[in-house]
Amino acid sequence: MITFIPLTGFLGAGKTTTMTAAALALQEQGRKVAVITNDQGVELVDTKLVRSQLDAVAEVTGGCFCCKFEDLVEAIVALVASDDVDTVIAEAVGSCTDLQATVVRPLRQYYGEQMVVAPLTTVVDPLRFLAFDRAAQRGEPESDLSYLFCRQLTEADVIAVNKLDTIKPDKAADLLARLRTDYPNAAVVGYCATGGDHLPELLGAWGGQPGNEAVDLDIDYDRYAAAEAQLAWMNQELDLAAVDGSFDATAWARAVLEHLSTWAKDNDSLIGHAKLTVETGGEDFAKLSVTGAGEEPSLDRAAQSTATSARAVVNARVACEPDDLDRAVQDAVTAADQAHGVTSSATTPVSFKPGYPRPVHRLAAAGA
Numbered sequence: 001m002i003t004f005i006p007l008t009g010f011l012g013a014g015k016t017t018t019m020t021a022a023a024l025a026l027q028e029q030g031r032k033v034a035v036i037t038n039d040q041g042v043e044l045v046d047t048k049l050v051r052s053q054l055d056a057v058a059e060v061t062g063g064c065f066c067c068k069f070e071d072l073v074e075a076i077v078a079l080v081a082s083d084d085v086d087t088v089i090a091e092a093v094g095s096c097t098d099l100q101a102t103v104v105r106p107l108r109q110y111y112g113e114q115m116v117v118a119p120l121t122t123v124v125d126p127l128r129f130l131a132f133d134r135a136a137q138r139g140e141p142e143s144d145l146s147y148l149f150c151r152q153l154t155e156a157d158v159i160a161v162n163k164l165d166t167i168k169p170d171k172a173a174d175l176l177a178r179l180r181t182d183y184p185n186a187a188v189v190g191y192c193a194t195g196g197d198h199l200p201e202l203l204g205a206w207g208g209q210p211g212n213e214a215v216d217l218d219i220d221y222d223r224y225a226a227a228e229a230q231l232a233w234m235n236q237e238l239d240l241a242a243v244d245g246s247f248d249a250t251a252w253a254r255a256v257l258e259h260l261s262t263w264a265k266d267n268d269s270l271i272g273h274a275k276l277t278v279e280t281g282g283e284d285f286a287k288l289s290v291t292g293a294g295e296e297p298s299l300d301r302a303a304q305s306t307a308t309s310a311r312a313v314v315n316a317r318v319a320c321e322p323d324d325l326d327r328a329v330q331d332a333v334t335a336a337d338q339a340h341g342v343t344s345s346a347t348t349p350v351s352f353k354p355g356y357p358r359p360v361h362r363l364a365a366a367g368a
């Protein structure tokens, strides 16, 4: 019997970081853990980063778990068969919701003899929560993105409040208390995936009872689809070459994301998550992210050496029109090229908007 641990949560909340940290911690305890990343595109920054830290990694690409349910099952089966795995942690696309009905229940119902499905865990960035909350306090009508964010919280069996290092301890305590009151069906855990603080509490919560197993989520698919479609989606590859000698790939990546972050702030466009890897040859690569308009990029991995040539991959979800995101990234790349002595050429286009979510299965709670 294997254990399957499903993670959901808004873009950039820290699902990949949590999944990796949890996998390493569980491996220390003697478990054999694999992870599954998931995105609409095929060239995933998340997969690249996780593969540098873990052996057993699979990806479901070209759609979310609910629309690619059979691909998810195939990925689990293949991991278990080839790597002798006993635990699989999987992160859903950050703009996805209704996973109790479309993924968790179908897995329990159709594959319950082969796997135990752990409580559905929604990873939350406290600053994102507080930003949506401030808009509500100001009396603004609930945006579709805020609606989506709220559905992800409502269906959680475990609310995993990550990035506790980014807010003051008294604010963190208030937030956890408030979430416990507002979402009484969920176990609420605060932790820090990058530093590891309180991670054991999250692992412990995965052994608990799923409080929302028997509850149907009240969800309006038109609003959910509208929220998903607000976020243009980019997966772009670029070939980079130094104009003269070599260049600093980490600094180039930082310049691209800084430029994009500033553009998003000036245009009042929410950044869900913009992430970038730059491979400089062999196993060496840089990876940076930005998860809010106007925010500084965070460095997840620096390149070890300067490069004469490199290959970059950009994955971005930003609330704007796809053409605008294309132009913004192009401008950001041009600025970074000029600042760091690089010529670059994009080898793949372009941004798009995701279609209407059409889950393969959608099961009501037993007895509902």
Ligand SMILES: Nc1nc2c(ncn2[C@@H]2O[C@H](COP(=O)(O)OP(=O)(O)OP(=O)(O)O)[C@@H](O)[C@H]2O)c(=O)[nH]1
Pocket: 009, 010, 011, 012, 013, 014, 015, 016, 017, 018, 046, 091, 093, 094, 162, 163, 164, 165, 166, 191, 192, 193, 194, 195, 273, 288, 289, 290, 291, 298, 299, 300
């Ligand atoms: N300060 C801080 N940053 C964190 C923490 N956990 C994750 N991050 C950073 O947040 C950024 C996004 O993290 P990811 O793990 O990629 O987030 P995600 O939810 O998988 O993002 P998507 O898959 O794009 O939805 C990265 O730069 C991480 O390093 C944390 O505990 N503290």
Ligand SMILES: [Mg+2]
Pocket: 015, 016, 017, 046, 091
């Ligand atoms: Mg991720």
